Amino acid sequence: MPFSESQIEAFSSINDSSAFWKKGPKAVDDIVTWQRIIRLDAVRMNAEWVPYSPSQANVSDEETSKVARKAGLSDDEHLETCRRYHAARLVSILEAYALYDPDTGYCQGMSDLLSPFVALMDDDHQAFWCFVSFMRTARHNFRLDEVGIRRQLNGTSDIIKVADPELYEHLVKIKAEDCTFVYRMVVVLFRRELTFEQTICLWEVIWADSTAMRTGKGLGEAQKKKKAPPTKDLLLYTIAAAVCRRRKFIMENCKGMDELLRECNAMAGNLDVWQMLDDARELVSRVHGRRPETPT
DSSP: OOOOOOHHHHHHHHHHTTHHTTTTTHHHHHHHHHHHHHHHHHOOOOSTTTTGGGHHHOOHHHHHHHHHHHHHHOOTTTTTHHHHHHHHHHHHHHHHHHEEEEEEOOOOTTHHHHHHHHHHHHOOHHHHHHHHHHHHGGGGGGGGTTTHHHHHHHHHHHHHHHHOOOHHHHHTTTOOOOOOOGGGHTTTTTTTTHHHHHHHHHHHHHHHHHHHHHOTTTOOOHHHHOOOOOOHHHHHHHHHHHTTHHHHHHHOOOSSSHHHHHHHTTTTTTTOOOHHHHHHHHHHHHHHHSSOOOOO
């Protein structure tokens, strides 16, 4: 079920939103803007998740209309029932999150990140708090100053520089060494490049590596077995692996940023997640000796 107004108020009070409301008219303008964008993004979400959530796929028209009405959706009648229900839940949770974390609010791309949680969890409260936990590390992707994004793009560039110097030199030549052509992959963690199932697989492996780095578990075992150690930057290694796998095409055909962007967009639906992860592990092994990592 979607959140009620009292529940949303409770979420916002947890994060001491009093300062937010003291902003006055600007705060209201922010909310109106967030609501408009959230609704547009929620309605455009596809139905790829349906096979993985039978209960939501078979939701009744009556229940869907009730949830959509509470979420304030009015231009979604063209959607099939299950997609309307999914969109309404996205709206409720994203609006609650925007109030819970007003410094971040809502930015495009968050609906892509939330959708798998909503699809796999029938309870809005559970999906909300899982998303809150997820955003503790992902929220830096949505900072206005883009510090978090730039750090990751620079990290991807550094990996390519060490792993494939020839490819890196080509990127320098065409003024693309800042790796902004993989911006979308960083922001939504491959969600638009991979299928629903592939996305879940990739995210779980990334989370497992992050946990191993945080706890220190798995580092010694990897050394004993001479395997690639876990890394807190597995996403960046995976992105670099996807780029390096297309090195021949990039070096022969990409003469500027436009061609690189087209090639990256063409990756959508054409990636093998397990091959990417194998390649990423290989890059970790290749790079790790030159840039050792420590648990954080």
